[in-house]
Amino acid sequence: xxxxxxxxxxxxxxxxxxxxxxxxxxxxxTLGTDEFRALRLQNGWYIQRHAPMLRVAVPYGELSSRQLRxxxxxxxxxxxxxxxxxxxxGGYGHFTTRQNLQYNxxxxxxxxxxxxxxxxxxxxxxQTSGNxxxxxxxxAFVGIAPDDIVDARPYCEILRQxxxxxxxxxxxxxxxxxxxxxxxxxxxxxxxxxxxxQLKKNAAGEVGFQVFVGGGMGRTPIPGVEINxxxxxxxxxxxxxxxxxxxxxxxxxxxxxxxxxKILVKAEGRKFFDAVNEEYxxxxxxxxxxxxxxxxxxxxxxxxxxxxxxxxxxxVAEPVLDTSDPAFARWLARNVDGHRVAGYRAVxxxxxxxxxxxxxxSADVMDTAAALADQFSHGELRVTHRQNLVLPWVKASxxxxxxxxARAAGFATPNARLLTDQIACPGGDFCALANARSLxxxxxxxxxxxxxxELEDLGEIDLHISxxxxxxxxxxxxxxxxxxxxxxxxxxYQLTLGGSDGTKLSGATTAGKxxxxxxxxxxxxxxxxxxIDTFKRERLAGEHFVDAVKRLGLDPFKTAANAVRVSTAxx
Numbered sequence: 001x002x003x004x005x006x007x008x009x010x011x012x013x014x015x016x017x018x019x020x021x022x023x024x025x026x027x028x029x030t031l032g033t034d035e036f037r038a039l040r041l042q043n044g045w046y047i048q049r050h051a052p053m054l055r056v057a058v059p060y061g062e063l064s065s066r067q068l069r070x071x072x073x074x075x076x077x078x079x080x081x082x083x084x085x086x087x088x089x090g091g092y093g094h095f096t097t098r099q100n101l102q103y104n105x106x107x108x109x110x111x112x113x114x115x116x117x118x119x120x121x122x123x124x125x126x127q128t129s130g131n132x133x134x135x136x137x138x139x140a141f142v143g144i145a146p147d148d149i150v151d152a153r154p155y156c157e158i159l160r161q162x163x164x165x166x167x168x169x170x171x172x173x174x175x176x177x178x179x180x181x182x183x184x185x186x187x188x189x190x191x192x193x194x195x196x197x198q199l200k201k202n203a204a205g206e207v208g209f210q211v212f213v214g215g216g217m218g219r220t221p222i223p224g225v226e227i228n229x230x231x232x233x234x235x236x237x238x239x240x241x242x243x244x245x246x247x248x249x250x251x252x253x254x255x256x257x258x259x260x261x262k263i264l265v266k267a268e269g270r271k272f273f274d275a276v277n278e279e280y281x282x283x284x285x286x287x288x289x290x291x292x293x294x295x296x297x298x299x300x301x302x303x304x305x306x307x308x309x310x311x312x313x314x315x316v317a318e319p320v321l322d323t324s325d326p327a328f329a330r331w332l333a334r335n336v337d338g339h340r341v342a343g344y345r346a347v348x349x350x351x352x353x354x355x356x357x358x359x360x361x362s363a364d365v366m367d368t369a370a371a372l373a374d375q376f377s378h379g380e381l382r383v384t385h386r387q388n389l390v391l392p393w394v395k396a397s398x399x400x401x402x403x404x405x406a407r408a409a410g411f412a413t414p415n416a417r418l419l420t421d422q423i424a425c426p427g428g429d430f431c432a433l434a435n436a437r438s439l440x441x442x443x444x445x446x447x448x449x450x451x452x453x454e455l456e457d458l459g460e461i462d463l464h465i466s467x468x469x470x471x472x473x474x475x476x477x478x479x480x481x482x483x484x485x486x487x488x489x490x491x492x493y494q495l496t497l498g499g500s501d502g503t504k505l506s507g508a509t510t511a512g513k514x515x516x517x518x519x520x521x522x523x524x525x526x527x528x529x530x531x532i533d534t535f536k537r538e539r540l541a542g543e544h545f546v547d548a549v550k551r552l553g554l555d556p557f558k559t560a561a562n563a564v565r566v567s568t569a570x571x
Contacts, residue, residue, distance in 0.1 A: 001062050001380060002157045002306045004122040012119040015126060019043050020112035027109065042132065042170070044125020045111055049432040051080075052111065054103045055128035056118060058383050060138040060156040060180070061099035065370035065379040070121040071101055072366035074114055080105035082362055085355040090363020095351065097359075097423055097474050098177070099137050099383045100128055104430050126164060131172045133163040133244070137179045139187040140384035143307060144346055144392045146338045150199040150207055152182030154304040155233065158295060162237050169244050173251035174259035176244065177216075189385060189501040191215050191223045191509030192477055194261045195243060200230065207233045213243055213276075214265030217471035221511035222262040227273050233300070235284070237293045242279035246272065309341065310378035310393055316343030319397040327414075328403050330452060334414040336399065345396050347376075349389040349411040350421070354446050357439040358424040358465075359387030368409045376402045385501075386423055388416070417460045419532075420446045423474055427467030427484060428491070434467030436484025436491035436521070441465060444525045458532065460505055461545045476511040477501040479546045480531065485518050492518040495527055497557055498549045506546055515558040516565075523564055530560040 004012075022039045025031035046053040056071065071093060079091025086092065094102045106114055118124050128135055136156045143151045159178060163169070169176070181188040182199040190196025196212035208230040215224030231239045247261045250272070265272055283293070323329040335348040349369055352358060361369075369389055373381045376398050377391035384390055389411075394402060406412040415421045422445065425431065427438030442465055449455055464478030475481035481496035499512030519527050534557050539548045549557065 001064055002059075002153075002303065009119075009122065012122065012124045012126075013116075015043070015124060016112065016115040016119045019115050023108070023112045038130070040111070041130040042127060043115065044128040045108070046129060047432075048104060048430055049428075049434075050430065051105045052108045053430070054106055054111065054114065054125055055096070056101045056103075056123060056125050057128050057135045058099050058101060058123075059136055059160050060142060060153060061140050061383040061385075062153070063381045063383060064121075065373040065381065067121045067123055068366050068370040068373070068381060070117060070123070072363040072370070074106075074117055075103065075366065076363035078106045078110050078114055079103050079363075086360075086362040086365075089365065093361045093363075093366060094357075094426060095359040095361065095383050095387045095389070097385055097387060097425075097472065098135060099140075099385065100135055101383070102426075104426065129175075131174055131176075132170055133166065133172075133176045133178065136160045136163070137177070137188060137193075137385070139181055139183055140382045140386075140390050141187060141337065141346055141392070142182060142382075144339055144341070144344075145183050145185075145187075146340050147184040148182055148340055149184060149201060150182045151304075151307060152180045152199055153307045154300060155182075155197075155199070155236065156180050157303050157306070158237070158299070159240070162293075169248060172244070172248055173253050174256075174261075176247075176261070178240070185504050186502040187385070189474075189477065189509070191502045192217060192474070193224065195240060196224045197236070199233075202230060209233065209236050209239075211239060211243075214262045215509070216260050216262040217474060217476045217511075218260065219257050219469050220262065220266075221471070221476040222266060223509040223511070224262075225265065227276060234295050234297075235280075237295060238283050239276075239280050241293060242276050242283060246275045246279055250275070310380070313341060313344065313378070313393055315341055316395065316397075318343055321396070321399060327407075327412075328400065330456075331403055331407075331412055331414045332399065334418070334456075335412070335416045343396050345394045345399065347391045347394045347399070347402060347406075348384070348416045349381075349391060349406060350413040350415060351388050351411075352415060352421050352446070353410060353413045354450065355443065357426075358422045358442055365410075369411070372402070372405060372409070372411070375405070386417075386421060388421070414452065415455060417462070418455045419449050419458055419461045419463055420455060422446070422463045422465060423478070424465040425467050425472035427465070427473075431467060431472075433470060434484060435469075435486035436467050436493060438465045438467040438473055438482075438484065441482065441493070441521075441524060445528060448525065448529070458536070459544050462499075462501070462506065463528075464499070474501070475499070477506075477509070478512060479506065479549070480528065481512045482524065482528075487518070491521045493521070493524040494518045495524070495531070495561060497531070497554060498546065500546065505544060507550075513554060515554050516562050519561070519565060526564045527561040530564050531557045534560040 075091035212224035382390040428434035466473035496512030500506035
């Protein structure tokens with residue numbers, strides 16, 4: 001993991017102190033609401049439906065057990081005490097699709113204290129909101145996956161440092177998101193980001209980036225397009241600066257819904273590409289600009305030295321595990337992934353089980369996950385795009401013991417990448433922007449599909465739920481996507497099929513297509529059942545759901561789902 005320098009620590013502590021001064025002036029009435037709003041947003045503080053919401057950055061998803069314990073402390077001491085399945089387990093937390101942690105109930109008066117507690121463990125909420133470059137995300141298996149081409153973490157960290165409080169890009173036309181993948185398979189959904197970076201090696205073995213631009217979901221879902229096939233790694237900050245500078249100058253500021261870079265790229269096409277490449281050449285030719293942003297080998301080496309394997313990790317012989325216990329065997333097959341180091345595995349700690357909203361956690365759950373990381377994973381965890389946690393350094397011989405501990409703690413649901421491993425935003429239960437609730441629907445679907453044999457028979461299905469068109473639940477990229485919409489003050493849901501986030505299973509990054517008019521709240525779960533039943537009836541042997549949708553087209557699924565609406569109306 002990256003180790004903060006003295007400068008890094010002074011930086012986040014100074015930012016926390018600055019925010020305390022701003023908060024105290026606001027509470028005293030000398031700093032107005034509008035002026036304070038911009039300041040709190042750039043530190044991750046929103047005002048949601050019921051209370052302030054804090055979004056904490058977890059850069060490229062990497063998290064230490066010490067940091068997770070501090071997040072648990074903040075939940076326990078400053079967030080609301082939970083009820084339901086988390087009753088008596090301290091306050092709430094929520095892991096998001098962009099590898100952050102959110103709190104939904106911290107009083108604003110405590111916000112400066114929380115920022116100081118985050119700074120104690122080298123964390124912050126800087127640029128997790130507002131019209132700036134947001135948290136840099138990556139593959140949850142970065143640096144450990146067998147198909148890694150280049151470890152993306154040093155480059156992610158350099159990007160994080162470069163973009164943090166970049167003075168030119170503090171007030172962009174709209175929020176701006178960057179994702180980086182260093183593996184053969186894109187597990188970072190780079191095609192759905194404003195800038196997507198794919199690390200590659202050319203024929204000479206030199207490292208560079210394939211650069212995609214203009215991806216995004218929301219009101220107008222558009223996959224990113226390639227703008228440059230190979231930018232040398234030393235020049236990547238220059239190239240990104242050229243992209244963001246051209247966007248900052250030409251992006252629309254008169255229309256919130258047309259302000260994202262995807263709209264600019266779609267409207268200008270080659271003209272925008274030419275402007276970026278000209279700006280790139282100009283910066284490189286400018287002694288006062290280009291050379292300041294070319295990454296020196298010494299700086300890459302300094303940062304990369306933080307991402308060596310933990311002490312004691314070395315290839316070991318693969319153990320022969322006793323898989324006579326069906327539950328253990330199923331967990332091994334579903335929640336345990338391969339590793340580039342022989343004799344090691346990456347293990348998903350599932351946060352998905354009946355009664356628990358996708359991504360939700362409690363203070364006690366976080367403390368338990370931290371303890372498992374200390375015992376089995378050298379004190380390190382990862383936050384995943386799918387709103388789970390991963391232990392990245394597990395010795396294969398420890399898997400039986402870890403399974404028992406994970407099962408006792410509720411982390412061993414063997415559903416990674418299956419239908420009940422849903423992605424969902426907090427929806428109307430928390431968010432003031434949402435048109436409909438996401439969490440009750442996610443709970444209903446989880447309750448209906450609890451038969452593990454059935455889930456395995458259905459195979460891998462990405463189900464994503466968003467409470468509004470902002471698509472925080474990434475419904476556009478789901479094999480099955482659900483979007484909450486408002487009709488005269490009541491909750492309705494659109495159903496989309498065939499979306500993809502760019503993985504090998506899903507294929508090229510694609511937005512799902514809507515099937516028919518929206519469904520009422522009491523119809524949508526039955527419509528999902530109808531779609532699944534159609535798949536079971538029409539699939540070929542061994543065929544995945546997303547492939548069946550591509551082969552059959554939307555019509556058979558649309559007919560089945562619409563029949564639910566008709567039968568409900570008759571009833």
